[in-house]
Amino acid sequence: MRVPKRVAVIGAGSMGSQAMWRLAARGAEVIGYDRYAPGHDRGAAGGESRIFRAAHLGESGYIPLLRLADGLWEQLQAETGRSLRRRSGCLVMGETVSPSMRLLLSVSTAHRLDHEVLDRDDFARRYPQHRLPEGHTAVLDRMGGVIRPEASVQAAANRAEQLGARLHRYTPVREVARASGGGVRIVTDHGTDHVDAAVVTVGPWINTLLPDLPRAVDVRRVICSWHVPTRHDWFADGALPFVRSTPHDCFGLPSPDGLSVKIGLSHARHLPVPEPERLDRTVRPEELATFHELIRELMPDLNPDPIRMSAYMEGYTESGNPLVGHLPGEDDIIVMAGFSGSGFKISPAMGEIAADLALDGATAHPVDFLAPAGVGAA
Numbered sequence: 001m002r003v004p005k006r007v008a009v010i011g012a013g014s015m016g017s018q019a020m021w022r023l024a025a026r027g028a029e030v031i032g033y034d035r036y037a038p039g040h041d042r043g044a045a046g047g048e049s050r051i052f053r054a055a056h057l058g059e060s061g062y063i064p065l066l067r068l069a070d071g072l073w074e075q076l077q078a079e080t081g082r083s084l085r086r087r088s089g090c091l092v093m094g095e096t097v098s099p100s101m102r103l104l105l106s107v108s109t110a111h112r113l114d115h116e117v118l119d120r121d122d123f124a125r126r127y128p129q130h131r132l133p134e135g136h137t138a139v140l141d142r143m144g145g146v147i148r149p150e151a152s153v154q155a156a157a158n159r160a161e162q163l164g165a166r167l168h169r170y171t172p173v174r175e176v177a178r179a180s181g182g183g184v185r186i187v188t189d190h191g192t193d194h195v196d197a198a199v200v201t202v203g204p205w206i207n208t209l210l211p212d213l214p215r216a217v218d219v220r221r222v223i224c225s226w227h228v229p230t231r232h233d234w235f236a237d238g239a240l241p242f243v244r245s246t247p248h249d250c251f252g253l254p255s256p257d258g259l260s261v262k263i264g265l266s267h268a269r270h271l272p273v274p275e276p277e278r279l280d281r282t283v284r285p286e287e288l289a290t291f292h293e294l295i296r297e298l299m300p301d302l303n304p305d306p307i308r309m310s311a312y313m314e315g316y317t318e319s320g321n322p323l324v325g326h327l328p329g330e331d332d333i334i335v336m337a338g339f340s341g342s343g344f345k346i347s348p349a350m351g352e353i354a355a356d357l358a359l360d361g362a363t364a365h366p367v368d369f370l371a372p373a374g375v376g377a378a
């Protein structure tokens with residue numbers, strides 16, 4: 001009988017919980033570790049909602065990964081009986097001449113993504129919640145929708161446990177390194193484990209565990225703010241999640257209880273996080289100013305006084321592309337980090353790819369452009 005491969009997954013958050021699920025589904029002996037427990041809100045996965053969208057503002061390399069993720073989201077829901085994602089469509093708006101909007105339109109057309117470019121009058125009639133400044137374009141991405149992040153992380157981790165995975169909760173890994181006799185050594189406060197391969201998915205804590213990454217991951221504090229509409233009919237015809245690219249650089253989602261709208265800001269507006277374990281989770285009144293400006297200009301029917309503000313963390317790379325693959329020079333250590341504010345939607349695809357890399361040493365899915373050392377690097 002073939003002995004199953006023993007694979008450690010370090011960090012059972014967005015990517016790690018999915019990696020545990022896909023590895024366990026393929027018969028591996030999976031040992032997971034998390035600093036806290038699946039579904040916590042101290043890292044990159046908190047805040048109640050995430051946008052799924054096919055019309056990505058970045059390069060077209062993401063399209064096959066989004067398609068893979070799309071099918072796996074359906075599969076995870078079917079296997080767990082949980083409602084984790086709702087397809088509603090997603091609005092993407094931005095300056096018509098901006099490179100990101102041009103790229104979005106050319107990629108959407110080239111890949112035949114189900115989308116609609118809205119003319120200004122049509123937009124104003126269908127989406128009165130939003131103002132579209134002169135010179136801006138709005139696109140409806142029909143594949144888009146909303147994912148529930150905390151519930152998804154729990155569902156994937158619990159499904160992995162049902163399939164035989166073991167998870168050490170509240171167990172931070174202190175060290176991961178090649179073992180002298182082959183395989184990988186995992187050190188925790190309780191002792192040392194040996195495994196055949198390790199998948200490192202510690203999100204914003206990546207620089208603490210692996211300080212010498214081939215590409216830098218800049219960890220930032222991401223704040224979100226929830227606002228109640230002043231008009232009772234704000235949600236009447238179904239409000240959609242939205243992304244505003246240049247120059248507003250923000251996103252928003254109607255909260256799942258239909259009470260408020262969550263607004264978040266894009267990378268440039270976030271403060272650095274020197275120590276993830278000391279994230280400043282208190283949001284100061286002066287940090288509200290940007291939200292006030294965005295509301296006044298773009299969604300004047302929201303009350304500018306928030307009912308909730310929260311702080312999370314995310315790792316960003318210079319290119320915006322995460323590091324996905326074997327660590328250079330290591331056949332058995334796989335890293336997935338630096339998802340730069342847009343990783344949640346593709347997390348099941350990352351789980352599948354982690355399983356390929358850990359069990360087969362390679363993947364047929366197109367992720368060379370995300371290689372940890374960068375494309376073309378040795």
Ligand SMILES: Cc1cc2nc3c(=O)[nH]c(=O)nc-3n(C[C@H](O)[C@H](O)[C@H](O)COP(=O)(O)OP(=O)(O)OC[C@H]3O[C@@H](n4cnc5c(N)ncnc54)[C@H](O)[C@@H]3O)c2cc1C
Nearest residue numbers: 011013014015035043044051173202203339342343344345
């Ligand atoms: C506010 C906000 C909004 C976002 N909106 C969107 C969106 O709309 N759509 C989208 O697609 N993406 C979005 N993103 C990005 C997406 O959520 C992240 O890219 C994704 O969650 C990153 O997942 P991760 O697995 O790298 O990190 P995490 O989900 O944070 O997982 C890391 C896990 O590792 C554990 N850990 C850390 N250190 C150790 C250790 N030493 N040992 C063991 N365990 C450890 C942590 O406890 C944690 O559970 C958003 C991010 C934020 C912060």
